[in-house]
Amino acid sequence: MEILVCVKRVPDTSENDIELNSAGNDIERDDLVYSINESDNYAVEEALQIVAKVGGTVSVVTVGAEEDEEVLRRQMAMGASHGILLTDPQFEGSDGRGIASILKGWVQKGNYDLILTGVQAEDGAAQVGGMLAAMLDYPFASLVTSIEVLANNKLKIAREIEGGNREVSEIDLPCVLSIQTGINEPRYVGMKGIRAVQSIPIPTYGASELGLTPAQVGSAAAKVTRVDYFVPALGKGARMLSGTREQNAQEVVELVAAKGGLK
């Protein structure tokens, strides 16, 4: 099976507070480190596990700039056989639809049976996978938590739905799936693996090679644009207790009792 995984490089924000820059139009990025989006990493692992079972290759693609090569290499160290960087100054300022159009350009150059994305980027909106599928007229499923390859070009998949329940469907190939975290246990990529792929050239493709026009991508084509970032007022709702630990505990007990929580 030929699998394409669409990945994104995002700032790793889990352990550090995000602050706004002085202009207020972006977050302060100087001290952030970037890595692959978490659910995209699960998607690559899932692709590798499928290929290990049924054969085929895994390619990873990203839309971005030179610094994004780093995440492609990491996924290649994980086991992906090809990394593709889609880059062009014209791509700058693309909205979700623009990104999906760029990816569509690449998908149509290849012959992929299955396209995977992460369910959502840290700074994203869980949109590109569904858009890409619609543009390609491929079936789509989001929040996928298991994949089983069936005969006759079909997959059996499960999606995460409310109440912790899982919705099981059958889906025809080729299709696009967005992968939820927890679907597998991604393997570790060590320094040795990264060093081994350090010098493999990563092919890049621009707008003209993908048959894209400014009407489809970039800021001119974007119907949706982010105006600014802001930090919502802190503790807007919450009344912050500032006593000693003991006083705070006492007050909480009284509040719980007052709300009828102590019977």
Added chain:
Amino acid sequence: MPRIFVYIAHKNGVLDDSAAELIAAAKKIDATAAPTAIVIGSGPGLQSICAEVQKLYPEVWQISNEALSYPNAELIRKVLTKIVPRGSVTLVAHDHFGIDLAPGLSIKLDAAFVPDVIAIDSLEANFLKVVRQEFGGQVSAHVNCDIASGAVITMRPGAFKTVENLSAPGTLVDKSAEVGPLTASRRYLEIIISETSDVDITKHAVLVSVGRGIQEKDNIGIAKELAEALGAAVSCSRPVVDAKWLQKSRQVGSSGKTVKPKVYLACGISGAFQHLAGIKGNPFIIAINKNSKAPIFQVADVGIVDDILEFLPELTSKVQELRGVAAK
């Protein structure tokens, strides 16, 4: 102002809460709007759903089709693509179904797409300015959307207050005939119900809910002791289940259970919206988190900046003290 359509979610004959929230959102976009609700399904239950929706929306389009007995996003996208006029604004709830449906729908309708909106800022000419959150809710962003050729917007569940019923029920239009034969390349097979556990967290008045701040499995006992003292149940957020510290059935949130307690103690929970989406019925929320910037403090009623591993035992002893006094 373009016409506003709302996709109405329902399941097993029960109308989803989002129906009432989405008309509120529509009114925020345009106070004078008369949004059209689209109810898709099949069977006898559809009538009563439509009747309920008519109490909220001035106009209801009903599409009944055997193929739609289960809400298959691919088929519903096909139906909406057929009946929604180009250039309209379509609102969908940002839940597991909306994530499945809306992005592709926007492509098929050739409309702009804005996902997971938590507030409407303004509408000027063809530009709708909305508020979204990024980086797990740590920062918000204003987003401008050109709706000249229409838009599909998903609204975060719980972000918009519900509205009153209309004085007179809206009109019902049956659009079933406009929908041709339907086939899908993704076919629904079954639902696997999550394993049940000893405790039904949806039935408790008080929940002691723990998040990543509990740090390790052994510390769950600290929360259990407090819950025991309070006569409450222990629930949790997704990371705790992912780490296998508690069963899935204890998870509150969009991928877990929806709970309606009176008092909700959020302990070491940062307050991602996926978690908050599972808290309904406007409980009194007490948040304890060592990070003073945790988004949970924005939605909580009372907040304490402290380490739960230290604070919860203190709280437990206070509860026991009170109980002891009461017993005497």
Added chain:
Amino acid sequence: MQGLSATPQLVSWLSQGSVLFWLVHVLGVLCFAYIVARRLVPLVRAERDLRFDHPLQRFHNVLKYWFGQWKHPRYKAAGILHILIFAGFVVLALRAFTVLIVGVSYGFVMPGLSGVAGRLYETVTDYAATIVFLCMIVAIVRRLVFKPARYEVPRRFGNSHKMDAIFLLSLIAVLMLADSLFEATRAAALVHSQEPESRAYLSLPWLLQMFLVQASTSTIGAFCFAGYLAHELAFYFLLCYRPFGIQFHVETSLFNIYFAKLDRKKLKPVKWGLSDQQLDQVKSFGVKTFEEFTWKHILDFYSCADCGRCSDNCPSNAAGRPLSPRFLTTKARDYAFQHYPMFGKAGNGHALVGNIYSEDEIWSCTTCGACEAECPLLIEYIDKIVDLRRGLIDDGNVPQSLQKPLKALESRGNPYGKMEKKKADWTLGKDFQPVCPVKRLDKEPGANTLYFVDSITSFDDRMQSIARSTARILSHVGEDFGILGPAERDSGHEVRRFGEELLFMALRDHNSEAIKNSGARRIVTSDPHAFNALKNDYRHLPPVEHISQFIARQIRGGQIGFKPADADKVFTFHDPCYLGRHNDVYDDPRAVLDAIPGLNRVEMKRCRDRSFCCGGGGLMLFYEPKEEERIGVKRVRMAAEAGASVIVTSCPFCMVNLEDAVKVAGLEGKISVIDLAELVDQQIARPVPACEEVREIPQECVIGR
């Protein structure tokens, strides 16, 4: 020899049987040679290991640990028993050889052992055989009746080894009996021929002789033949059977000790004899299949006597984690025996983890070194664990909980993913900075001493108090010191021990450069893990001292005076593994405590090189092994047993684990934990009191647990 004429029958037996005896000898020796040759096959196929250097030092080890049985008395009963058996074997070796020859040449006497010397030797061997025989009886009774717990085999590790052990012990008893019988018949025959001869008084041969003297010459001859045959059969059977079980150590121990690792402080390199640059060409790291162990490590497997001392001291085993060093070895030995059989094709190259080992087993080791400190045969464990981990890392098989910190170490230089710029934030408190300014050598190089803080002490709110105390002590004695701040990355100590060698090398190279640029002439650290890394894993650095050594030196130089300690408290020192066992710093921290006037100090039962690990530092804090009771909880109970109310340690990770354990054990208010630097900071007699009361350390916001 007139005695011979008196025993014509015996002579006839012997001469007629000589063909048979030759057959026994030749067959026995050939079998043994074949078996040993087969056992050597995996060693030949294994990875290389450089063990042929420093012959004098190795010979010294043989004298001390093999001939001197140095580690045996650590377990009194078993140790004394073993020393007696070992001594008996050494004494009897010559006699066994003589007896072999006597079989074909009855009158043979070992040169030099005729006359008085021979008499003396016979007396000694009579008693030796008797003692060994009795030891076997005692050992069997111990196994059957007293059943020492460390010999038990938990179900998860397979079947009990008891019957095998008893079988072997019995065989040795038979050997001794047969030997004694043979000697007794010879003596009895001499008595018959009016040449009064007596075996050593009250020895086993003497007792047997007492019976035999009554018998006819022909009966004696029969017994002589029977004793001889039984002796030879038992001898060769044992020789050829031992390589199939736990007694192979009789043959291998000498070699195992000669080739034992000489510098235990240095971790095994990924491959012997490769430079850092050459590592890039190595396809596969670590041990994945059996043959990727070095030949010495396979010799270790053969040499294990299954005495259980390693596991008896292993904290992971004690806590019920899936690791027991004893079975790490015996499972590998069983694998070797199964896949390198006596006949047929050898080896299959299957992965060890997932087959004989589980992933959890390999990650459960805290690398505390208690097993190695105990092993009488100097078997190595840490290098094997690290090699197995290198293999897991290379295949990407890393627990999810460890991936995040490893990735953060790669991108941020600390396991918590904290921003580098916050590394020196502990120096900034408004109560601290004005009284104890700390130089930033990354900005202004040139201080005499570098304080290497390391990740946990820099970022963890609780541990920052250790950093501040250390800084105040350095400042109190007028030391010109500074820190690297954001230029300091994690020492990589646990990164290396968790098998991520290349990441360790990147951290090491970065830090080495930063240290060089700082211009510091010496390094002090308050973290034994950093201490061990800088001292033993890094190269070409200025001299490194742990803060306890530094303080002890200052006390000796009269630079520090102390206020009297709280007389109501009882202190005990918990030896951090990487300070004590791995670097032999036991006395300095105790000297520091004893320099504080009025300080009551007790020792825990397990202290110094038998110290019991706190549960493991560094990345171990991120790993959640399955365990019945936390290791740290066991440790604080030991402190309570010793009557201590304050555990003093000198390692931030011990602090994390022990403070947590005090809470889990429900000993809050009864036992507290303090770092040696904090205690010293508290007790220093200052003209002006310190600004921070170290006893009231905020407990919240502790990262990384």
